[in-house]
Amino acid sequence: MSYATTPAESDRIPKGIPYIVANEAAERFSYYGMRAILVLFMTHYLRDASGALAPLGEADARRYYHLFSSGAYLFPLVGAIVSDIFWGKYRTIITLSMVYCLGHFALALGDTGLGSGIGFAPGHWLMLGLVLIAVGAGGIKPCVSAHVGDQFGHKNQHLMERVYSWFYFSINFGAAISQLLVPYLLEHSGPGVAFGLPGVLMALATLVFWIGRHRFIHVPPAGLAASKHLVNRENGATLLRLSGLYVFIAFFWSLYDQSSSAWVLQAEKMDTRVGFLTILPGQVQAVNPIMILVLIPLFSYVIYPALNRVFPLTALRKIAIGMFLIVPSFLVSAYIEAQLADGAGVSIGWQMLAFLILTSAEVMVSITCLEFSYTQAPKSLKSLVLALYLASVSAGNLFTSLVNWVIRTEDGKSRLSELNYYLLFAFVMALAAVGFALVARRFQDRQAGDV
Numbered sequence: 001m002s003y004a005t006t007p008a009e010s011d012r013i014p015k016g017i018p019y020i021v022a023n024e025a026a027e028r029f030s031y032y033g034m035r036a037i038l039v040l041f042m043t044h045y046l047r048d049a050s051g052a053l054a055p056l057g058e059a060d061a062r063r064y065y066h067l068f069s070s071g072a073y074l075f076p077l078v079g080a081i082v083s084d085i086f087w088g089k090y091r092t093i094i095t096l097s098m099v100y101c102l103g104h105f106a107l108a109l110g111d112t113g114l115g116s117g118i119g120f121a122p123g124h125w126l127m128l129g130l131v132l133i134a135v136g137a138g139g140i141k142p143c144v145s146a147h148v149g150d151q152f153g154h155k156n157q158h159l160m161e162r163v164y165s166w167f168y169f170s171i172n173f174g175a176a177i178s179q180l181l182v183p184y185l186l187e188h189s190g191p192g193v194a195f196g197l198p199g200v201l202m203a204l205a206t207l208v209f210w211i212g213r214h215r216f217i218h219v220p221p222a223g224l225a226a227s228k229h230l231v232n233r234e235n236g237a238t239l240l241r242l243s244g245l246y247v248f249i250a251f252f253w254s255l256y257d258q259s260s261s262a263w264v265l266q267a268e269k270m271d272t273r274v275g276f277l278t279i280l281p282g283q284v285q286a287v288n289p290i291m292i293l294v295l296i297p298l299f300s301y302v303i304y305p306a307l308n309r310v311f312p313l314t315a316l317r318k319i320a321i322g323m324f325l326i327v328p329s330f331l332v333s334a335y336i337e338a339q340l341a342d343g344a345g346v347s348i349g350w351q352m353l354a355f356l357i358l359t360s361a362e363v364m365v366s367i368t369c370l371e372f373s374y375t376q377a378p379k380s381l382k383s384l385v386l387a388l389y390l391a392s393v394s395a396g397n398l399f400t401s402l403v404n405w406v407i408r409t410e411d412g413k414s415r416l417s418e419l420n421y422y423l424l425f426a427f428v429m430a431l432a433a434v435g436f437a438l439v440a441r442r443f444q445d446r447q448a449g450d451v
Helices: 017-043 058-087 089-108 122-150 157-189 189-214 222-233 233-259 262-267 281-310 315-339 348-378 378-407 418-447
Strands: none
Touching: 017 058, 017 089, 017 122, 017 157, 017 189, 017 233, 017 262, 017 281, 058 089, 058 122, 058 233, 058 262, 058 378, 058 418, 089 122, 089 189, 089 222, 122 157, 122 222, 122 378, 122 418, 157 189, 157 281, 233 262, 233 315, 233 378, 233 418, 262 315, 262 348, 262 418, 281 348, 315 348, 348 378, 378 418
C-alpha cells in the first residue's frame, strides 16, 4: 500500500504526531531504564558460565559502559545515511527498532543461564544485547526527530515548536519514570525482570509506531544522488568547521555521561536517605530529567535574558559557558571522594548539587548545540550534520572508556584514587572549554556574524 509523501494543507496538529510522541516516551523509557542499571548489573549481578557470581571491577564496568555508549552515539551516522539515501525514515526506524527489541531480549536472557550449556555465558548475552541496542537505538536516533518535522506543511508550521516541546517532554518523562522504577526492580526482582521491562516498553514503542504508519508522511529517500552534496566545496567547508567545534564538545559528553556510571558507583558509598525515604543508587539519575523540565523555562525566561543584558548571548557563548560550568560538578564529586576517603559519612545531597550544576550545563550545551547544528547545516545535509554532532557524544564516551582502560589494574580496579580520577576529568574539561572558546571565536569571525 502506498503512503502519503507530502503533508496535507491543514492548520491542525498532524495526525501522526501522537504516535511519534508515544513511541518516543516508551523508547526513552526502555533506553534510560536499561542504562540506569547497567553498571550496577556488571559490578554486582554478572555471573559466569557456571552460574557463580563473577562481577567486574569498577574500572572495567565504567570502560564497558562507555564503550557501549560510544557505539550507541556512533551509529546515528549509519542511520542517517541509510535513511536519507536508501530506506527513508519510517523503514529505517521500524527495522532498527526490531533489532533494538532483540537487544533487550538478550539482556533479559543473560540472567536465566540459558545457553550456558553451549558455552554462551551471561556475559556473552550482555555483550550481544549491548551491541544490538547500540545498533538499534543509535540508528533510529537521527531519524525520529527529523520524522517529526516531516509531518508539517506550510499551514501548520507554526505548531512545530509546540510539538517539539511535547517531544522533548516525552523524552524526559520516559527517562525519569524508568530511572526510578527499573533500579527498584533490580533490587527487589532481579536482573531478568529489570532488563525485561525496558524490553517490553521497546516492543510497545515499536508496535505504536507501526500502528501509526498510515497516518505518517513518508518522505522518500533521496537515493545515491544525495551523496553529491557531500563533495560540494562549500558544504565540505561547513562540515569541517563544525567538526572543529565538536572535537571539544566531545569532552563535555565524556563528563556528562559519567553521571550514569561513575556517579552511580559513588552513590553506593553515600548516605542516600532523604528525609524518611531511602533512594537507591541507580535512582539518583532520575534527578537529571526532572531538573531539566524545571531548568529549561528558568534559563529561557530568567537566566538568558539577565545574561543578555550584560553581553550579547550568542549560541556559541552559551555553549562555552556550559562547558566551563560542568567543571565544578566534577569538583563537587572530587570533594565527595575526599570526604569518603577520610571516613566521613556524606549525604546524597552533595551529589544532588553536582547534578544541579551538570544539568544546568546540559541546558546550555545540549539544547543549544542541537539548534546551532541545525541552523548551520546545509539544507541537504541536516540529518548528517545532526548525526555528526551525535558522534561527538560517541567520541566523548570512547575517551572515558580509554581512560578507564589505561588506569585499570590486572584485577579490573583503578590505579587512580577516586579523588584523582575526578580531578583528572575536571582538568581535561577545563582545557577543552578553553580550546572551544578559542576555536568558536574564529568560527564566528569566519561566519561574519554570531548565531
